[in-house]
Amino acid sequence: MAVKEDFQAAKKQYEKWGIDVEKVFQRLKSIPISIHCWQGDDIAGFEVNQQELSGGIDVTGNYPGKATTPEELRDDLEKALSLIPGKHRVNLHAIYAETEGEVVERDQLEPKHFESWVRWAKENGLGLDFNPTLFSHKKADDGLTLAHPDKNIRDFWIRHCIASREIAAYFGKELGTPALTNIWIPDGYKDIPSDRLTPRKRLKESLDEIYAVEIDEEYNLDAVESKLFGIGSEAYVVGSHEFYMGYALKNNKLCLLDTGHYHPSEVVSNKISAMLLYSDKLALHVSRPVRWDSDHVVILDDELREIGLELVRNNALDKVSIGLDFFDASINRVAAWTIGTRNMIKALLYALLTPNEHLKQLQEEGNFTERLALMEEFKTYPFGAIWNYYCDEMGVPVGEEWLEEVKSYEESVLSKRG
Template structure:
């Protein structure tokens, strides 16, 4: 799309929003400050660099075999660098512990050190990115069905040590990059069939968490993530929403809300205002479940739009850490990355450009018809012309222009892997 047309459309959109009392420049400025935490595992289907075969276990599954998967640390980084040229704004990168720079050596999970991620820190500095981190309980010989809640003390101790070390790595990332790193703790622990000792397993998990969080790190934002169920662990999840919400509130941690970790009839957005009343910050994993936690590529659907609206309308953008979490191996992985990132940004821009002041006036006056009518009209306001202008300001492809860039990268790079 030509610059002249982008500018012309933006001016028309700016005037339209001004009629409703909305300043598009203010919205653009707010969106520019929104740093999404991009998930490195979209590039390689959550394989990591520990095992040559990259086999997954512990309720993790990436479906599809589209060619061009990143096979090593250099290819993962190259793919992320390419993605950064196709999305507006400055963003973070979230790493799992299995993505260490182990230089071909066998380093078990309870042995990882900040040195194994120093090259990531150096790379992040060069690419103007900040880093977040995740301990990794899945795809390991000691994963089984239970890790931090295992009856075997030796296995629990192994994963406790791993998680403490992961938090220490996150602290070093935050220190060197001068931005606190979010450390997210998610484990797959559960049972496929009926469980008769739920209290025991949750007691063991609580005890493990108490040991993990004994030490505080200055440069870390700690988060714990719940789940409804996992593949092969459908009947019982130790780390349920109620468990982690209680633990987070009691211990001053962030609760992570993953859009795919709740019942299909639940909407994640409705939980945000409740948590923010009792917690200074929360963490989000933006995903798209289809009937279950299938981590489809994020699109601009109602769930994502309502999520962004709740955050913006609660004036909580600085209190919510927004990360992405999906891994689709059935389509071009770089394209999947870009689609999801842009969809998330568009949802936030839409929320920023909603005439919320007038809507609140209608609601306070119990003018239900007027409120609903304006909400519906807001859906078709020319917000996309503002997003195109935002892309142009950031010198990245506008509208569908990124498609050809992804195709070119596939032809020149990923198809040769």
């Protein structure tokens, strides 16, 4: 087979630099990516009293075949997972609860509303992660939740976050792998605030109350996610990077870095090493901003490769939880999952196939000419041949062959949905 022949030739080139490709494969297999369920249904969820998207979140496009039931969403996830090498995780939002037609307010959600997800995860050998949903709700219509001046509204969302952490702990106990519970809120103001401090004090107090409920880290890990600005909060966001970085460090929580939540001139790859000096663990939401936090499908661009390199060269693969966060309704949703997740894995493989220790040594010696030359040459090393062989060994389609399976699935399944 050409795949095997190409692999053997490529392998020899990497071996010249002391890179053991078989060991690279074993390492790559051990890295789970947390795949976000909300790409499959445009963040609609399954609440009985479903409300329109709000909180600065929008999904554009009307590609046919989106999932409208839990069963359809799980079927679509299974199809995507069958095209992605490795064993991974699935990330849920609270709005994906299954309440059997009963209206259950978010602060009343319980583990029983996610039993079907846990059964499915067990059947497929998956871990689950979780997010309280603090948007698309009447109590978030004015863009404030945990920082709201109305204590009754704050208390509602505090109860929701506590319930969410307990649901996540249920995932961790049942599946034998801790769930990551990530809190993101839309709180902020469209125009210049007259008081930045008071809302942040309220947010801090709300988080303190949420985390006062102790949950064993064997089952649940807590993360907080910052943002620079959003639709409707262009001038001020309560949960800024500085706020959450300080809170996470002081309270032993994970600081979650979303690649779309910073100024366009900032890159998350440059933050990872700095933050790992002070944090035992970090979390990522990998997305692709185009001019703003537009959550485009992840592609294998310079920043994605650089994130992979930072995780590998700094021995941070066991310290950083990698999740994805994008949503595009203008293309086939199963294809979006497949493209984005395969690209995240490609970035990690690319980094594992780079002679990082040698490049570090060149930098320490001040040999910047050779460092730059080698970093550029490795961009055209036969990485694709290694990737194709890895996919073949993992039993998933090689190259663009996966697209034919998605087309077939669209014709036989997606096109028949209302």
